[in-house]
Amino acid sequence: MALDPSFVGRSYPPTEPxxxxxxxxxxxxxxxxxxxxAYRDPAVAAALGHPDVIAPPTFPVVxxxxxxQALIDDPALGLDYSRVVHGDQRFAYVRPVRAGDRxxxxxxxxxxxxxxxxxxxxxxxxxxxxxxxxxxxxxSRLVVRGEG
Amino acid sequence: xxxxQDLAPQTYRxxxxxxxxxAGASGDFNPIHWNDRTAVAVGLPGVIAHGMFTMAxxxxxxxxxxxxxxxxIEYGVRFTKPVVVPDDDHGAEVVVAGVVRAVDExxxxxxxxxxxxxxxxLAQARAKIRL
Numbered sequence: 001m002a003l004d005p006s007f008v009g010r011s012y013p014p015t016e017p018x019x020x021x022x023x024x025x026x027x028x029x030x031x032x033x034x035x036x037x038a039y040r041d042p043a044v045a046a047a048l049g050h051p052d053v054i055a056p057p058t059f060p061v062v063x064x065x066x067x068x069q070a071l072i073d074d075p076a077l078g079l080d081y082s083r084v085v086h087g088d089q090r091f092a093y094v095r096p097v098r099a100g101d102r103x104x105x106x107x108x109x110x111x112x113x114x115x116x117x118x119x120x121x122x123x124x125x126x127x128x129x130x131x132x133x134x135x136x137x138x139x140s141r142l143v144v145r146g147e148g
Numbered sequence: 149x150x151x152x153q154d155l156a157p158q159t160y161r162x163x164x165x166x167x168x169x170x171a172g173a174s175g176d177f178n179p180i181h182w183n184d185r186t187a188v189a190v191g192l193p194g195v196i197a198h199g200m201f202t203m204a205x206x207x208x209x210x211x212x213x214x215x216x217x218x219x220x221i222e223y224g225v226r227f228t229k230p231v232v233v234p235d236d237d238h239g240a241e242v243v244v245a246g247v248v249r250a251v252d253e254x255x256x257x258x259x260x261x262x263x264x265x266x267x268x269x270l271a272q273a274r275a276k277i278r279l
Binding site for chain 2: 089090
């Protein structure tokens with residue numbers, strides 16, 4: 001196996017807070033073609049019970065991908081990024097991300113395994129506000145394709 | 149929503165311009181999503197959509213069916229086949245179908261079938277929404 005299995009269970013220090021802004025949410029919603037007013041209009045979001053505009057369900061990857069970079073770049077892990085494809089992705093939400101959130105990520109290596117000549121790396125990222133309110137848990141599984 | 153209910157399939161067109169826009173908005177600038185030379189060099193048939201872009205399109209179908217963009221409480225997929233996006237004005241077409249698998253205590257579980265050119269591009273694609 002190319003990946004160091006001793007990384008399982010390892011956690012990385014909390015990231016600096018990511019300040020979620022209305023315009024970033026709008027940009028992301030535009031990019032995926034999602035025209036729901038709750039992504040753009042605070043009054044519509046308020047009518048649905050949210051203190052500010054909310055973000056589309058997959059928006060948290062904007063924050064978690066950056067949070068996992070320290071792990072991916074760690075030379076001791078032995079991950080060849082040019083051979084990586086995205087295997088699985090999962091979100092469990094406490095509530096939608098919204099404008100005004102200051103999000104802090106803590107990533108943990110949940111699983112490393114080898115099967116059929118490929119290596120699999122599963123990370124779990126706990127996303128919370130800097131006040132400690134849990135927002136979403138994000139799992140990501142990367143597949144490192146074997147050589148040949 | 150009731151168990152066994154088929155949810156109206158949603159069709160989304162994906163062009164190269166969409167991939168460029170998504171790269172910028174998401175921060176994922178992997179060249180296999182915009183550069184044919186790189187995509188072919190790593191063994192792909194050509195530029196492919198970001199898996200997370202396809203997942204975002206499938207989530208659009210889920211929130212459309214739910215009628216509330218904040219209703220999703222769980223959402224997961226496995227990426228099985230790439231969505232190849234040709235360099236033309238037509239692009240690729242992603243079709244998202246859904247069926248209600250379970251309804252329990254105000255939560256519906258939806259199983260998604262996501263295809264491109266008739267082939268499944270996601271597997272184990274499931275969402276739970278608060279009703």
